[in-house]
Amino acid sequence: MTTPPLKLPLHMRRNGLDPVEELARAREDEGVVPMETPCGPPEYLICRHEDVRQVLADPGRFSSALAPLPGFEYVDAEELERLRAGQLFRSDPPEHTRLRRMLTPEFTMRRMRELEPRITQIVHTALDDLERAGKPADLVEHFALPVPSLVICELLGVPYADHARFQQCAVRLLDTSLPMEQRVEAQRENRAYMAGLVARAQAGPGQDMLGMLVREHGDDLSTDELIGIAELLLLAGHETTSNMLALGALALLRHPDQLAMIRQDLAQAEPAVEELLRWLSVVHAVPPRMTTTEVEIAGHAIPSGSLVTCSLPAANRDPALVHDPETLDVTRAATGHLAFGHGVHHCLGAPLARMEMRIAFPALLRRFPGLALADPNEQADFRVSTLVYGVNALRVTW
Structure with a gap:
């Protein structure tokens, strides 16, 4: 027997580096598409x-906290409450505001400038490793x-020696082709690992972010909230940026004229990063929101208690956002893209991700002119x- 092909929801379908044409047609024709749901709310x-933008800017009518966790229907209420604790993207104001306020100082531009020398060092060490591997070499590995x-491990206080362990958990957790039982088990494994790190930080807080949270907010955050925050930051901190670095390199190698612009003028790296974020949109969609009242979007009435999923690739390639959106153009100022979301849930780590990419892409092209x-x-x-x-x-070779 052969395994049937995986049927992906429309917002996860891609044609190489591009969203599928059906997604563009859905945006141009209706704007709102009912999705197949075997059970649960529409x-x-x-x-x-x-x-x-309208959905993401309105947590009052589009709630993150009320949206169910898919696949966790058979988890008892006590465990579900623990799993939600500290998960910023699963909370609404004022709870979300309380949690985010504690983390915001770690992601200011001042803090990013302090981290820049170490990030630069990490990038060049990785390039040394790539060169030692010999050509051809795997740019992802x-x-x-x-x-x-390594950046997020140092920031959080996670031993980098454990990176293979949490990366394998992340792969299983995010892979929708796996049975939900395996993904839930990966969540539990990851949580148990983070619980150990939180316990260590509570016993002797260091100078990393977990230590800071324990020292400065230990009376305001429960242990479950600390574990949830650490889980989220570790997962988001390496998974999204690593895929942007890999897909961004692939996009530039397939568009040598765009790559040449960055190599010839390294000041072009900043707008290039924004354009790559827009054009690639590696996160298919933000977590679903649940409507708290009947709403109208693009002329469609959506009942109260419905789930709403926002397609980031479709939104970021909307002709209403930029001219000729299907073309990769690293010289354009792609302001207003939604690769990091929007509103109260705009990605907390966006300044860190931007800095990593602005350092990494030019360094890669300088080190390997023939990449x-x-x-x-x-x-x-x-x-x-x-x-x-x-x-x-x-x-890749060079």
Whole structure:
């Protein structure tokens, strides 16, 4: 017997580096698409840039806290409460505001400037490792994955020696092709690991972020909240940026004219990062929201108690956002894109991710002026079933 092909929801379907044409048609024709749901509340996919902004900017009518955790229906109420604790993207104001206020000082531009020398050092160490590996080498293994992993490990106080363990958990947790039981088990494993780190920080808080939270907010945060915050930051801190580094490199290698602009003028890195964020949109969608009242979007009435999923690739390639959105143009000022979300849930780590990419891409191109795909005809091994889009490997030469 052969395994039937995985049927992905519309917002997760890609054609290489591009969203599928059906998603663009849905944006242009209706803007709102009912999604197939075998059980539970009705769900709608929002595709237009302005409509997505409207949803993300209104936590009162589009609640993150009320949206069910898919696949956790059989988890008892006590465990479900623990799993939600500290998860900023599963909370609404004022609870969300309380949690975020404690973390915001760690992601200010002043804090990013303090981190810049160490991030630069981490990037160059990874490039040394890539060069030592010899050509052809896997850019994911030697560069795209270790750079953000080491950065977030040092920031949080997670031993980098454990990176393979939490990365394997992350892969299973985000892979929608796996049975939900396996994904829930990965969540539990990851949580148990983070619980150990939190206990260590509570016993002797260091100078890392976990230590700071224990010292400064230990009376305001429960142990479950500390574990949830650490889980979220560790997962988001390496998974999204590593896939952006890998897919961004692939996009530039497939568009040599764009790559040449960055190599010739390293000041071009900043707008290039914003354009790559917009054009690639590695996060398919923000976690679903639940409507608290009947709402109207793009002329469609959506009942109260419905789930709303926002397609980031469709919104970021909306002609209402930029001219000629299907073209990668690193010279454009792609302001207003939604790769980091919008509103109260705008990605807390966006300044860190931007800094890592602004340092990493120019450094990669400087170190390897002849960087190229090892086999231009080789089909990229895309991570088609994961909640964060990427490639499993990217073989390059120089």
